[in-house]
Every structure is written in structure tokens, then in C-alpha cells.
Amino acid sequence: MKTKILIIATAFILLLPARAACQGMPVYDNTNFISLVKQLLESGKQTAEMIKSVKFLKDAKEAIEKVSSVVQQLRAVEEIAQNNQRLINVMQNDLQDILNSPYIKPEEIDRVVASFETIVQNSLDTVDFIDEVLSSDYLKMSDAERAEILKAKELESKQMVSNITTKTKRYRDIISFRKMQDKVNNRETEY
Numbered sequence: 001m002k003t004k005i006l007i008i009a010t011a012f013i014l015l016l017p018a019r020a021a022c023q024g025m026p027v028y029d030n031t032n033f034i035s036l037v038k039q040l041l042e043s044g045k046q047t048a049e050m051i052k053s054v055k056f057l058k059d060a061k062e063a064i065e066k067v068s069s070v071v072q073q074l075r076a077v078e079e080i081a082q083n084n085q086r087l088i089n090v091m092q093n094d095l096q097d098i099l100n101s102p103y104i105k106p107e108e109i110d111r112v113v114a115s116f117e118t119i120v121q122n123s124l125d126t127v128d129f130i131d132e133v134l135s136s137d138y139l140k141m142s143d144a145e146r147a148e149i150l151k152a153k154e155l156e157s158k159q160m161v162s163n164i165t166t167k168t169k170r171y172r173d174i175i176s177f178r179k180m181q182d183k184v185n186n187r188e189t190e191y
Contacts, residue, residue, distance in 0.1 A: 065143075065144075066143055069143035069144055069146070069147045070143065072147040072150075072151070073134070073143070073146060073147045073150050076147065076150035076151050076153065076154040077130060077134070077150060079154045079157065079158075080126065080127070080130060080150075080153060080154050080157045083123075083154075083157040083158060083160065083161045084123050084126075084127065084157065086161050086164075087119065087120060087123050087160065087161065087164055090116075090164050090165070090168055091116065091120060094168045094172075095112075095113075095116055095168070098112060098168070098171045098172070098175065099112065099113070101175045103174070103175045103178035103179055103182070104171070104174075104175065112171060115167055116164065116167065119160050119163055119164050119167075122156075122160055123157070123160055126153050126156060126157060126160075129153065130150065130153060133146055133149055133150065134146075
């Protein structure tokens with residue numbers, strides 16, 4: 001029995017490599033090969049088109065970001081211009097009324113003018129700075145960095161408008177108080 005198993009095992013071992021070698025090389029059909037090449041070419045074309053689409057979308061995204069940045073810059077500049085116009089209006093109208101009031105003492109006029117002058121000078125400096133930022137490459141900054149600086153200047157401009165409004169209100173309150181005080185002090189008493 002052991003000899004039979006040994007003979008079968010030997011035959012199996014001898015036939016195994018022969019059977020493995022009999023598998024042979026794959027045989028390709030010419031039509032299948034041509035079809036495979038066509039599929040590969042078509043796949044290559046589709047890949048090239050996808051690459052072009054990705055590049056186009058990337059370029060479009062960059063263009064949109066640039067336009068968005070420019071729009072932000074324009075809005076900030078527009079807001080700063082409006083705030084400067086408010087400052088000019090205050091200087092032309094309100095400050096003139098305050099200075100012409102008989103309730104502002106002559107020694108106070110210089111202080112009033114100086115307090116408004118500081119705000120106006122800051123406003124003019126901001127306009128000069130904005131002109132420099134927009135007209136040159138100002139230290140080779142990107143559009144996003146330029147927009148960020150303009151946004152900060154816009155906030156400063158809003159603060160200046162707030163300051164000048166507060167100062168105007170304070171001086172108007174002083175004038176109103178002095179006017180009321182004058183009426184009280186100079187009223188006629190009828191006892």
C-alpha cells in the first residue's frame with residue numbers, strides 16, 4: 001500500500017510541472033487587440049480633456065478670486081470716499097456754525113479748530129496712503145493683502161466719522177447749555 005501511494009505521489013509530482021507548463025501563452029485575437037488599443041486611445045483623449053477642464057476651472061477660480069478682491073477694494077475705497085465726504089460736510093456746515101456761535105469763547109476757537117484739524121489731517125493721510133496702495137505695487141502685495149489694508153483703512157475712516165460726529169455733538173451740547181444758561185441768567189423777574 002505504501003508503494004502504491006509512493007508511485008502515485010511520484011507520478012503526481014512529475015506530472016505537475018508538465019501540466020503547469022502546458023498552460024501555455026495567452027493567445028490574442030487581432031480584433032480584441034485593436035479594440036483594446038482603441039479603448040486606450042479614447043481613454044487617453046478623455047483624460048486629456050479632463051486635465052484641460054481642471055486647468056480651465058483653476059484659471060476661472062483664480063480670475064473670480066481676483067475680481068472678488070478688486071470688488072472688495074472698490075467697496076472699501078467707495079466707503080472711505082463717502083466717509084471723507086461726510087467729514088467735508090461737517091467741516092463746511094457744522095464747524096462753521098459752531099465757530100460762528102456767540103456762545104463759543106474766542107479762546108476756545110483754537111482748540112475747536114485744532115481738534116477738527118487733527119481728524120481732517122488723518123483723513124487726508126488715509127487718502128494719500130490709499131492712492132499709494134492702489135497706484136503702485138506697494139511692496140509687491142497681493143490683491144488679497146491690498147484688500148485687507150483697504151478694509152482696515154475703511155474701519156479707520158468710519159472711526160474718524162464717529163469721532164467728528166461725537167465732537168460736533170459735544171460742541172453743540174455746550175452751545176445749547178450756554179444758551180440756556182444765558183437765558184436763565186438774563187431773564188427778567190417780575191415780582
